[in-house]
Amino acid sequence: MISSLRGTVLSASGGTAVIEVGGVGFAVQLTPDHVLSLRVGDEAFLYTALIVREDALQLFGFSDREQLEVFDLLTGVSGVGPKSAIGVLSVLSPDDIAGAVAADDDAPFRKVSGIGPKTAKLIVVSLTGKLAAVRRPAPVAQTAGKPSSVADSVLVALVGLGWQERTASEAIADVIADTAETERDSVQTLLRLTLARLGPAQVTR
Structure with missing residues (x-):
């Protein structure tokens, strides 16, 4: 299982980046915003999910654990494959997803390419009660001139x-x-x- 990668960015375009680790280039599928944040020649660290199928091995990458955990939850929903899950994360942040699920609102998911009304509703139903554990509290704002911790x-x-x-x-x-x-x-x-x-x-x- 490949759970993370740290290496040099060889290329980054579209929805894919190639990360060289120990002389081996790993093609990783990312959200478009994540791809745009990478620079060829820089070092990058990604949390990853390896999807194993009979005809292919697909590696999906994320900038933080929160996105990875939401990706895992999404791919556990019937009818949502890894490409659809990364599509959801390309449009909605984990907080957006949690907010929509908490509000029982499937409209944001229907805006994602490849997600129909039935699947959008199923995402909301399936993820209800499962997102609180993966959401991190926002950093506490500083109220004085010196850091509080x-x-x-x-x-x-x-x-x-x-x-x-x-x-x-x-x-x-x-x-x-x-x-x-x-x-x-x-x-x-x-x-x-x-x-x-x-x-x-x-x-x-």
């Missing part, structure tokens, strides 16, 4: 290094979830672990 301090540092706030916040949340409390109780340690997960700093464009 270790995580806030690291977030400020990463934004200062050029990372987008959403990307940095998600990486911090991943590190906190994956490490022991003693490994994340200082700004220096948490910053080091988060930078290791993010890879080389990127200047916001």
Whole structure:
């Protein structure tokens, strides 16, 4: 099972990027916005889902775990294949999807190419009660001049290094979830672990 990739972007166009890892190029299907965020020659980290079929192996990539988890939920809905699932994520964010499901509103899904009215309604019914676990709370806004926690301090540092706030916040949340409390109780340690997960700093464009 290929659950993630970290490597050099060889190409990125349409809905596909090729990521070179250890001399091997992996073709990964992404949302169009994700493809546009990649730059040839840069290092990229992707969470991935490998779809195995009799006639093909397909690799789908995501910028964060939240998208991957929603993708897995969508492909578990009868009538929604991986291409339709990536199509949904190309149009709707995980928060948009959760909001539509919570409101019992299938209209946003009917706007996705390849998703008909019956399938749209089935998505809402099937995902009801399943999305709360994959949604991360938004970062707490700072109310004073100084950061209010270790995580806030690291977030400020990463934004200062050029990372987008959403990307940095998600990486911090991943590190906190994956490490022991003693490994994340200082700004220096948490910053080091988060930078290791993010890879080389990127200047916001």
